[in-house]
Amino acid sequence: MLPMEQALERLLSQVQPLGLTESVSTPLALGRILAQDLVSPLDVPPYDNSAMDGYAVRMAGLQGAGASNADATALLPVSQRVPAGSVPTALLPGTAARIFTGATVPEGADTILMQEQCEAVADAAGGLGHVRVPLAVPQGQHIRRRGEDLQRGQTILSAGARLNAAALGLAATAGAAELTVARRPRVALFSTGDELVLPGQPLGPGQIYNSNRTTLHALLLALGCEVRDLGIVPDTLDATRAALREAARNSDLILSSGGVSVGEEDHLKPALEREGRLDLWQIAIKPGKPLAFGEVHHADAPQGRCFYMGLPGNPVSSFVTFLLFVRPVLLRLQGATQLAPRGYQLPAEFTWTKADKRREFLRGRVTDQGGLALFGNQSSGVMSSAAWADGLIELPPGATVQPGQLLRFLPFNDLF
Ligand SMILES: Nc1nc2c(c(=O)[nH]1)N[C@H]1C(S)=C(S)[C@@H](COP(=O)(O)OP(=O)(O)OC[C@H]3O[C@@H](n4cnc5c(N)ncnc54)[C@H](O)[C@@H]3O)O[C@H]1N2
Numbered sequence: 001m002l003p004m005e006q007a008l009e010r011l012l013s014q015v016q017p018l019g020l021t022e023s024v025s026t027p028l029a030l031g032r033i034l035a036q037d038l039v040s041p042l043d044v045p046p047y048d049n050s051a052m053d054g055y056a057v058r059m060a061g062l063q064g065a066g067a068s069n070a071d072a073t074a075l076l077p078v079s080q081r082v083p084a085g086s087v088p089t090a091l092l093p094g095t096a097a098r099i100f101t102g103a104t105v106p107e108g109a110d111t112i113l114m115q116e117q118c119e120a121v122a123d124a125a126g127g128l129g130h131v132r133v134p135l136a137v138p139q140g141q142h143i144r145r146r147g148e149d150l151q152r153g154q155t156i157l158s159a160g161a162r163l164n165a166a167a168l169g170l171a172a173t174a175g176a177a178e179l180t181v182a183r184r185p186r187v188a189l190f191s192t193g194d195e196l197v198l199p200g201q202p203l204g205p206g207q208i209y210n211s212n213r214t215t216l217h218a219l220l221l222a223l224g225c226e227v228r229d230l231g232i233v234p235d236t237l238d239a240t241r242a243a244l245r246e247a248a249r250n251s252d253l254i255l256s257s258g259g260v261s262v263g264e265e266d267h268l269k270p271a272l273e274r275e276g277r278l279d280l281w282q283i284a285i286k287p288g289k290p291l292a293f294g295e296v297h298h299a300d301a302p303q304g305r306c307f308y309m310g311l312p313g314n315p316v317s318s319f320v321t322f323l324l325f326v327r328p329v330l331l332r333l334q335g336a337t338q339l340a341p342r343g344y345q346l347p348a349e350f351t352w353t354k355a356d357k358r359r360e361f362l363r364g365r366v367t368d369q370g371g372l373a374l375f376g377n378q379s380s381g382v383m384s385s386a387a388w389a390d391g392l393i394e395l396p397p398g399a400t401v402q403p404g405q406l407l408r409f410l411p412f413n414d415l416f
């Protein structure tokens with residue numbers, strides 16, 4: 001059995017970024033990989049602006065001898081009104097400007113006073129009136145400075161970054177209406193198994209619903225792929241070979257589940273040997289020992305060949321092996337820089353006595369106390385464990401666990 005790190009290294013050494021890009025509207029770039037550094041063409045904020053509704057004053061000219069007195073105030077005429085989106089004139093000396101949150105601070109003003117700390121005094125003749133302002137305040141308060149967030153020319157997102165909602169918001173802050181991202185990998189997906197029935201159909205004796213198709217399809221979408229679903233392929237050599245040929249057409253990756261173990265009903269190995277090239281590995285992880293990798297040769301495939309990855313049929317095994325092996329391949333195809341999930345050390349709140357020589361990925365949850373809890377049934381056929389969990393708990397080969405022991409946790413939030 002291959003250690004996981006070695007398998008991953010061997011796999012990724014055969015994968016190169018597709019190098020194809022497209023421009024997409026910024027909000028629709030969610031989950032995609034940025035293809036070019038994004039440089040801010042402007043300072044953000046673009047001008048000094050008020051953080052409060054209140055008054056702008058030139059405190060430098062007001063804070064005289066009495067300003068150290070906490071009760072000191074000054075009565076100032078209000079010389080202009082500055083709502084957000086307007087362009088103020090320079091502040092007349094000895095006056096205050098009525099100002100609102102987000103509005104440009106007038107030239108000459110150096111401090112904003114919250115209106116709650118001021119007293120507006122109406123003039124008999126109408127007009128903007130006067131305002132009594134406190135003087136014992138820090139000069140410069142409540143002003144958001146030009147460029148305090150981003151500076152013109154600054155790289156704000158790097159090529160290879162995976163774009164989440166916050167990153168897209170940052171891009172929009174700098175005025176980006178479109179982003180250049182890696183083109184979606186085109187993935188052909190099929191499931192093998194004569195026992196499988198599509199959800200929505202009646203279930204006969206000896207049959208189960210095809211769940212991997214849905215799990216894998218959803219994971220592929222979350223990772224930015226364009227999915228072509230070829231459905232269920234019967235457990236025969238001819239049908240499997242035909243499925244591989246069809247899947248290779250215009251695909252960057254073929255992904256299948258089931259049929260990669262050693263039984264004579266497992267046809268992927270002989271089918272792939274005839275249609276291309278196969279690497280079948282026994283990887284020292286649990287769940288997910290068998291993993292097939294290789295390529296299908298076909299005239300209609302990009303460059304005459306197409307990557308192939310075959311995941312084990314057990315639903316949790318196929319889910320976990322997708323996250324550990326297919327995910328980094330898809331990210332690499334899109335030129336992502338960060339392929340490995342970060343992982344966090346958290347204390348176990350459980351005991352685990354059955355040491356296994358394979359590295360294990362248990363389905364677990366973070367408790368309210370910040371520890372790790374386990375789903376009761378860790379069988380590779382029990383999808384409830386994956387749906388209950390919010391991440392994978394990694395156990396090194398041969399490990400047993402006592403409560404309080406620190407374990408590596410891979411949150412699903414970081415994985416899909
Ligand atoms: N003699 C041995 N038998 C098995 C070994 C072994 O080393 N020696 N390994 C076991 C392990 S570990 C795994 S994992 C599985 C891998 O099996 P296959 O990839 O060949 O998958 P199948 O045999 O087709 O199916 C396994 C299991 O999963 C169910 N299944 C398959 N596809 C789906 C689907 N799309 N949706 C839901 N469930 C699915 C299928 O009904 C089987 O129960 O091999 C072990 N055997």
Ligand code: MOO
Nearest residue numbers: 287288289317380
């Ligand atoms: O590897 Mo199998 O995935 O242990 O069930």
Ligand SMILES: [Mg+2]
Nearest residue numbers: 259261263266
């Ligand atoms: Mg099998």
